[in-house]
Amino acid sequence: MPARQLALNVRLRDDATFASFLGAAVHEPLLAALQAQCMAEGEPTLYLFGPAGSGKSHLLQAACHLCPGSSSYLPLADLGNLPAAELLGGLEGQRLLCIDDLDRVAGQPEWEEALFHLFNRARENRCRLVFAADSSPRQLPVLLADLRSRLGWGPVFQLPAPDDAGMQAILQFRARCRGLDMPLEVSRFLVSRAPRDMASLMHVLETLDARSLADQRALTVPFVKGVLGL
Amino acid sequence: MPDVIWQQCISRLQDELPSQQFNTWIRPLQSSQDGQQLTLFAPNRFIKDFVSDKFAPRIRELLQQIAPAEVPRLALEIGQGRDLEQARAVQPARSAVDSDNAFVAPAVSGYAVSGGATALRSVAAPRMQAVAPQSPRQEFGLAAPALRGRSAPDDTQQQNLVDTYTFDNFVEGKSNQLALAAARQVAENPGEAYNPLFLYGGVGLGKTHLMHAVGNALKHQNPEAKVVYLHSERFVADMVKALQLNAISDFKRYYRSVDALLIDDIQFFAKKDRSQEEFFHTFNALLEGGQQMILTCDRYPKEIDGLEERLKSRFGWGLTVAVEPPELETRVAILMNKAAQSRIILPPDAAFFIAQRIRSNVRELEGALKRVIASANFTGRPVDVDLVKESLKDLLALQDKQVSLDNIQRTVAEYYKIKVADLMSRRRSRSVARPRQVAMALAKELTNHSLPEIGDSFGGRDHTTVLHACRKIKELRETNSDIREDYKNLLRSLTT
Numbered sequence: 075m076p077a078r079q080l081a082l083n084v085r086l087r088d089d090a091t092f093a094s095f096l097g098a099a100v101h102e103p104l105l106a107a108l109q110a111q112c113m114a115e116g117e118p119t120l121y122l123f124g125p126a127g128s129g130k131s132h133l134l135q136a137a138c139h140l141c142p143g144s145s146s147y148l149p150l151a152d153l154g155n156l157p158a159a160e161l162l163g164g165l166e167g168q169r170l171l172c173i174d175d176l177d178r179v180a181g182q183p184e185w186e187e188a189l190f191h192l193f194n195r196a197r198e199n200r201c202r203l204v205f206a207a208d209s210s211p212r213q214l215p216v217l218l219a220d221l222r223s224r225l226g227w228g229p230v231f232q233l234p235a236p237d238d239a240g241m242q243a244i245l246q247f248r249a250r251c252r253g254l255d256m257p258l259e260v261s262r263f264l265v266s267r268a269p270r271d272m273a274s275l276m277h278v279l280e281t282l283d284a285r286s287l288a289d290q291r292a293l294t295v296p297f298v299k300g301v302l303g304l
Numbered sequence: 305m306p307d308v309i310w311q312q313c314i315s316r317l318q319d320e321l322p323s324q325q326f327n328t329w330i331r332p333l334q335s336s337q338d339g340q341q342l343t344l345f346a347p348n349r350f351i352k353d354f355v356s357d358k359f360a361p362r363i364r365e366l367l368q369q370i371a372p373a374e375v376p377r378l379a380l381e382i383g384q385g386r387d388l389e390q391a392r393a394v395q396p397a398r399s400a401v402d403s404d405n406a407f408v409a410p411a412v413s414g415y416a417v418s419g420g421a422t423a424l425r426s427v428a429a430p431r432m433q434a435v436a437p438q439s440p441r442q443e444f445g446l447a448a449p450a451l452r453g454r455s456a457p458d459d460t461q462q463q464n465l466v467d468t469y470t471f472d473n474f475v476e477g478k479s480n481q482l483a484l485a486a487a488r489q490v491a492e493n494p495g496e497a498y499n500p501l502f503l504y505g506g507v508g509l510g511k512t513h514l515m516h517a518v519g520n521a522l523k524h525q526n527p528e529a530k531v532v533y534l535h536s537e538r539f540v541a542d543m544v545k546a547l548q549l550n551a552i553s554d555f556k557r558y559y560r561s562v563d564a565l566l567i568d569d570i571q572f573f574a575k576k577d578r579s580q581e582e583f584f585h586t587f588n589a590l591l592e593g594g595q596q597m598i599l600t601c602d603r604y605p606k607e608i609d610g611l612e613e614r615l616k617s618r619f620g621w622g623l624t625v626a627v628e629p630p631e632l633e634t635r636v637a638i639l640m641n642k643a644a645q646s647r648i649i650l651p652p653d654a655a656f657f658i659a660q661r662i663r664s665n666v667r668e669l670e671g672a673l674k675r676v677i678a679s680a681n682f683t684g685r686p687v688d689v690d691l692v693k694e695s696l697k698d699l700l701a702l703q704d705k706q707v708s709l710d711n712i713q714r715t716v717a718e719y720y721k722i723k724v725a726d727l728m729s730r731r732r733s734r735s736v737a738r739p740r741q742v743a744m745a746l747a748k749e750l751t752n753h754s755l756p757e758i759g760d761s762f763g764g765r766d767h768t769t770v771l772h773a774c775r776k777i778k779e780l781r782e783t784n785s786d787i788r789e790d791y792k793n794l795l796r797s798l799t800t
Contacts, residue, residue: 090323103682103695117674123698127752135327143334146347147327157350164348167384168332187572191537198464210699211668220569220602223508227667229675232698235752267767270754 090135096247098240101129104231108133111202112141112170117228118197120204121211124233127272130206133233134172137204144169150185151175158188166195169202176207176225177214186218193224203228236272241265245275249293252283260293267304278302309376310335310342313366317359329355334384342367342376345383356380464533465523468645469516475641477634480510483627487514490596491521494564498623500587500597504604505627508665511600514627515566518598522564532559533566540572540579547578555582560589564596571601574610584615591621630666635659638666642673643687648680654692661700672696707750707798709761715798716743719790728763741773742787746794748774 097105110116122130131149138145146168153161154175165171171192179185196203207214211226236244242261249256268278285301286293298304317330333355334345344363346352360378368375471491476484483505489497501518503511519531539559546555559565565586573580590597601608604626605619630638636652636659643650650673658676662668679695680687717724720739727740740762747758748770755767762770780787 089318090327103678106682107678121671131324135323138327138331142331144332145327146332147324149324149328152324153328160348160350162348163350164382165332167347172327191535194535194537211671212699219507223665223667226671226699227508228671229678230671230699231675266755268754270752270757 089139090132091139092133092136094248094251095129095132095136096244100234104133104233107229107231108137108204109140111137111204112145116202118202119193119224119228120202121225121228121230122204122206122233123208123210123214123230125208125235127270128233128235129272130233131174134174134204134206137170138172141168141170145172146170147172147174149174150178154178154182154185158182158185159191162188162192165192166199166201169200170204171196171201172204172206174206176205177209180207180214180216183217186216186221190218190221190224193221238265241270241272241275244272245279248276248279249283252279254279254283254286254293256293259295260298263295263298268302307335307337309337309367309371310344312370313363316366316370317363320362329359337376340374340376341379343379343381345381347382347384349382352380352382463519463523463531465519465531466516466533467520469513470520471517473641473645474510474513474517475630475634475638477630477637479628479630479634480514483511483514483625486623486625487518487598490598491518491525494518494522494596495594499591499594500599500619500622502599502601502605502619502622502624503627504601504624506629506665507602508667509627509629510666511627512568515568515598515600518596519564519566522596526563529563530561531564531566532562533568535568536570536572539567539583540576543579543582556586559586560593562590562595564598565590566598568600569602570599571603571608571611573615574608577612580612580615584612584618587615587618591618597622629664632659635663635666635669638669639673642670643677646673646677648677648687650687651689654687654689657689657692658696661696672699675699709747709751709753709758712743712746712750712798713761716746716794719794719797730763738787741777742791742794744770744773745777745791746798749795750798 092105092109095101095105104122107117107120111120122133124130135147138147146165148161148165148171150173158179173189176189179189193203195201205225210230210232211222214222214225216222216225242258242265245261245264246256246258249261264275264278268275282293282298282301285291286297289297291297314330318326321330329351332347332351336343336345344355346355360380364378367378471484471488474480474484483503486498486501487503490499490501503514505511516533519533522529522531543552543555546552573583587597599619605611605616605624608616636655639655639658640650640652643655654676658669658672662672675698676687676692676695679685679691683691685691713724713727716739717727720735720742722736722739726736727743729736731737744758744762747753747761748755751758753761755770759765759767759770777787777791781791782788
């Protein structure tokens with residue numbers, strides 16, 4: 075067996091930035107609003123919602139990217155079990171806070187109250203807020219009315235989930251961002267055969283990127299089948 | 305070159321860490337290098353401890369690699385670095401549009417520097433508070449600058465009043481008439497007409513606006529007046545800090561020295577006994593001194609659980625007045641008013657369209673209008689009903705109904721009067737096989753599941769079976785009117 079080339083850390087970084095977000099026409103007003111968030115013309119609050127895989131987390135992190143050293147990204151799916159008041163204390167000193175997975179803490183009084191107070195402090199301190207959740211402020215099961223009404227205070231944008239063609243385009247685009255060429259048939263194969271949530275697909279892309287570099291192989295359907303054991 | 309090392313370090317961390325971790329924990333850190341010490345400032349203790357625990361060892365390693373000749377010492381603090389301070393300091397004056405969220409300083413930041421009734425010694429911006437805190441004492445942001453004895457460059461800006469909330473731009477309607485009249489009275493005769501003025505009602509109905517309008521009117525009449533607005537949380541936080549800093553007498557002195565005290569959302573005092581106690585004394589002192597108090601709450605005072613009876617009864621000593629949700633005409637007027645403030649032409653039919661659909665509160669109206677403005681600005685189109693419909697689709701539309709495989713199987717079985725188990729079974733008679741194919745085709749169309757996942761959910765069938773079913777049903781829908789009809793009915797019942 076030939077020795078596999080060690081994959082050194084020379085792949086292109088594929089961060090969640092605006093440059094690596096494949097937007098469609100429907101996204102444009104939202105992208106413009108998000109990019110303005112770090113500047114004087116930004117809104118005090120933005121709210122985006124959409125199903126998993128619609129790009130919310132990507133966009134929130136991209137917004138943080140424009141505000142280096144003065145922004146925080148808070149994925150509540152991961153942080154929701156931490157003490158809310160302690161975690162959120164003092165964050166209003168940042169210029170931008172991007173709070174993701176709001177739906178994960180909706181209905182938890184401790185979190186709702188901490189977020190409500192953070193909201194008020196943020197407005198007082200000119201700290202911009204971007205929220206993301208799986209449903210609109212009206213439908214999010216938030217118990218604290220004071221918080222719910224504040225969530226809808228700024229513009230609300232919906233992000234649609236990509237369809238099959240959209241997913242294929244995203245895969246090809248993200249592969250290109252990594253300097254990897256993904257033929258159409260490979261993207262089609264992945265979308266029909268691999269797990270279909272965007273996070274898993276990105277993980278698959280990561281695996282393929284590493285293996286393709288290590289094996290010095292182009293992405294072909296047989297190669298992908300072999301790597302993924304499909 | 306203070307930050308070059310940290311910038312290199314950040315770049316390495318960005319390569320190494322998953323982007324989410326980087327954005328959550330590393331991104332908010334600010335740095336400052338002083339000689340051989342690199343200090344990282346975290347926004348709060350929790351983040352500081354987390355970074356110290358999880359990332360500091362790696363950061364030290366990286367520092368060693370980046371600057372092997374003179375490895376800087378790493379220190380973690382709570383607060384903000386110099387860069388941000390400077391960036392903030394040179395930020396241009398706020399624009400009219402966002403002035404409503406551009407408060408300058410916490411109300412209490414100057415309480416430890418006592419002054420006369422009209423000499424509020426508030427301290428510069430809150431962001432100056434925690435610069436390189438050196439001792440636990442200084443970690444308490446609000447009080448710290450005061451303890452360091454800074455004086456305010458401009459007292460008039462320090463009282464948290466939002467200057468855009470005035471009587472002039474408050475839209476009057478049946479729902480808020482009484483509250484508005486009372487607020488005007490108070491503005492004309494502070495400390496005399498109604499003390500306290502207690503405004504209560506649902507969220508986003510304009511209580512805070514009225515409260516600020518009184519405050520601004522008072523400031524207008526007497527620019528020296530010390531009018532302090534704060535949210536109840538801040539009163540509690542200030543008190544806690546004052547206790548920790550052993551500065552409770554300064555706290556008392558500060559709050560009792562105001563000409564008018566406006567406290568928002570006092571329902572958050574509930575169950576905070578010590579704060580209630582302190583507030584009770586402040587309340588009495590202000591009342592005796594003839595200083596005006598305005599309080600807001602989301603409900604009638606008697607209905608606040610966890611609030612002391614003596615406070616409830618005192619709240620009723622002045623005037624208690626409700627603010628109701630605005631009726632349609634008022635909602636239209638509010639929209640027109642806000643559009644004019646944003647210099648947007650909003651035709652009445654478009655305003656009417658929004659106001660008819662958004663009834664609950666003014667914040668949501670404002671949010672909807674902002675969304676419309678965002679679309680208008682982006683597309684360059686004038687605001688009309690069509691644009692409104694288009695841009696509020698997101699907000700108003702019921703969320704796309706999530707259709708599950710289970711749901712499809714149940715609905716299809718019911719429709720064809722067979723059992724769900726039949727759909728999963730190995731049976732291949734037409735009476736079962738056709739519905740199964742229909743269900744598979746629907747699953748492909750309505751869910752996000754892959755062919756293998758759909759196959760699995762139908763009793764472990766192969767993905768090629770699903771593919772075949774989808775093709776077959778597509779073909780039958782073109783040639784067979786029964787199937788076409790069935791499919792259409794099922795699609796409708798699953799998606800509406």
